[in-house]
Amino acid sequence: MTRRGYALDFAERCFKQIEGFGEYGFPESHAASFALLVSASAWMKCHYPEVFCAAILNSQPMGFYQPAQLVRDACQHDVDVREVDVNSSQWDCTLEPVPGEDRHAVRLGFRQIQGLNEDELEKLIAARSNGYASIDRLAAVAGVSRFTIERLAEADAFRSLGLDRRAALWAARRLDTIGIKTAKAKGKAGAGTGYLPLLAPHLGEDFFPEPEIALLTMPLSEHVVEDYVTTGLSLKEHPITFFREDLRRLGAMSNAEHRSEDVPDGRCVTVAGLVLIRQMPGAKGVVFVTLEDETDIANIIVWPKVFARNRRTVMTSRFLAVRGRLQRAGLVVHVLAESFIDLSAELSRLRDGELLAAGAAARPSGQLDLPLLKSRDFH
Numbered sequence: 001m002t003r004r005g006y007a008l009d010f011a012e013r014c015f016k017q018i019e020g021f022g023e024y025g026f027p028e029s030h031a032a033s034f035a036l037l038v039s040a041s042a043w044m045k046c047h048y049p050e051v052f053c054a055a056i057l058n059s060q061p062m063g064f065y066q067p068a069q070l071v072r073d074a075c076q077h078d079v080d081v082r083e084v085d086v087n088s089s090q091w092d093c094t095l096e097p098v099p100g101e102d103r104h105a106v107r108l109g110f111r112q113i114q115g116l117n118e119d120e121l122e123k124l125i126a127a128r129s130n131g132y133a134s135i136d137r138l139a140a141v142a143g144v145s146r147f148t149i150e151r152l153a154e155a156d157a158f159r160s161l162g163l164d165r166r167a168a169l170w171a172a173r174r175l176d177t178i179g180i181k182t183a184k185a186k187g188k189a190g191a192g193t194g195y196l197p198l199l200a201p202h203l204g205e206d207f208f209p210e211p212e213i214a215l216l217t218m219p220l221s222e223h224v225v226e227d228y229v230t231t232g233l234s235l236k237e238h239p240i241t242f243f244r245e246d247l248r249r250l251g252a253m254s255n256a257e258h259r260s261e262d263v264p265d266g267r268c269v270t271v272a273g274l275v276l277i278r279q280m281p282g283a284k285g286v287v288f289v290t291l292e293d294e295t296d297i298a299n300i301i302v303w304p305k306v307f308a309r310n311r312r313t314v315m316t317s318r319f320l321a322v323r324g325r326l327q328r329a330g331l332v333v334h335v336l337a338e339s340f341i342d343l344s345a346e347l348s349r350l351r352d353g354e355l356l357a358a359g360a361a362a363r364p365s366g367q368l369d370l371p372l373l374k375s376r377d378f379h
Contacts, residue, residue, distance in 0.1 A: 049077045054093040054106045064277055064376060067112065068233035069292065080105035083235050084112055086138065086152060087131040087160040091118050112231045113155045120144050134161060135171040146175065155230040156223065165226060166218045221350045238294035239350060240273055240319075243343075247272050250341070252321055256295035258333065265328040271298040271335055272321035272343065278314070278377040287314060289337075291322070300324070302337045310340050318375070319343040 001011035045052040053074035057067055065073075071081050080098060082088070082105050088096070091111055095104040110121045124142040132138040135158065139149060152158065153168035163171060221242045227234035240247075244254075252270040253263075263269065273291035280287050285304035290297055300322050302314055313320070321341040327334045 050079045057093045082107045084108045084157045225350045240293040254295040255293045255298040270323045275375045313340045317342040
């Protein structure tokens with residue numbers, strides 16, 4: 001470079017930058033193959049977003065993004081995503097034609113429900129023919145354990161039978177009382193002891209009438225919690241929706257609002273959401289945090305001095321509010337964090353819909369642990 005007329009100091013600085021990149025940069029062959037995968041994936045996501053969504057869900061676990069974020073992104077790109085259902089789902093996520101339209105919807109598969117066994121669910125799929133009309137009928141012919149039936153009920157997978165999760169659980173737990181024994185599940189407490197007798201497939205609720213029970217309606221917020229607990233996502237609503245008014249009182253704008261061009265560079269803003277990702281990619285101590293609310297994500301930069309003062313909050317919070325300066329560079333928007341509020345204890349209120357309506361205080365931290373979403377941390 002000096003022979004070509006560049007100053008020695010400039011040449012040395014260029015070399016230092018190249019040397020730094022060499023600590024983490026891809027070799028050319030790796031970069032070329034990675035670029036091919038990215039190009040093909042980007043083309044598929046652009047032209048066939050429903051195919052991309054189903055395929056990447058079937059490839060989990062992988063990458064930064066969890067199923068909840070993948071589904072949220074698909075929905076934002078006009079993909080119709082449908083819930084897991086005993087009469088429609090396969091083990092994998094699949095595509096279903098949308099009547100009258102030249103497109104497909106994504107049907108979530110049984111693989112999305114945590115704790116289920118693929119071989120057992122294949123039996124359920126093989127036996128359903130034109131569909132199950134009742135939980136009694138499913139228990140009689142599907143050859144699955146009571147644990148599996150209750151897990152499907154907990155995941156709200158009986159909607160096509162006209163049952164929400166509370167009604168489905170009630171129906172599942174009456175199987176033993178009416179003499180229907182499900183297949184024994186190894187190691188699962190409460191499972192039945194064998195298969196049904198010959199006439200069992202013909203039995204139903206008419207043979208075992210019960211008094212009408214008026215079950216209390218499950219609040220939407222509780223449905224959302226149970227969706228996350230069983231499947232890692234919810235198609236009903238985003239958890240942060242239920243706290244929007246509280247966040248407004250804190251002065252927090254939605255993540256979509258803070259990205260708006262109406263918010264100028266350098267303005268002090270407050271954003272909040274579930275903590276998705278924490279990264280500390282280098283030795284310099286800068287932490288990158290990604291928050292998600294019902295509208296979008298917010299990218300947070302925590303400088304070392306700020307991190308040192310707030311380490312515990314930054315590294316342990318699941319629901320976090322951040323105040324800081326907006327930094328805008330073209331389409332890239334960050335918030336340079338200055339202060340934090342750990343709102344994780346508020347999540348316990350989701351299990352009690354009436355508390356949200358009444359604006360009551362959260363339960364003491366740790367009294368009710370809700371594993372809504374575990375962040376992916378890289379450091």
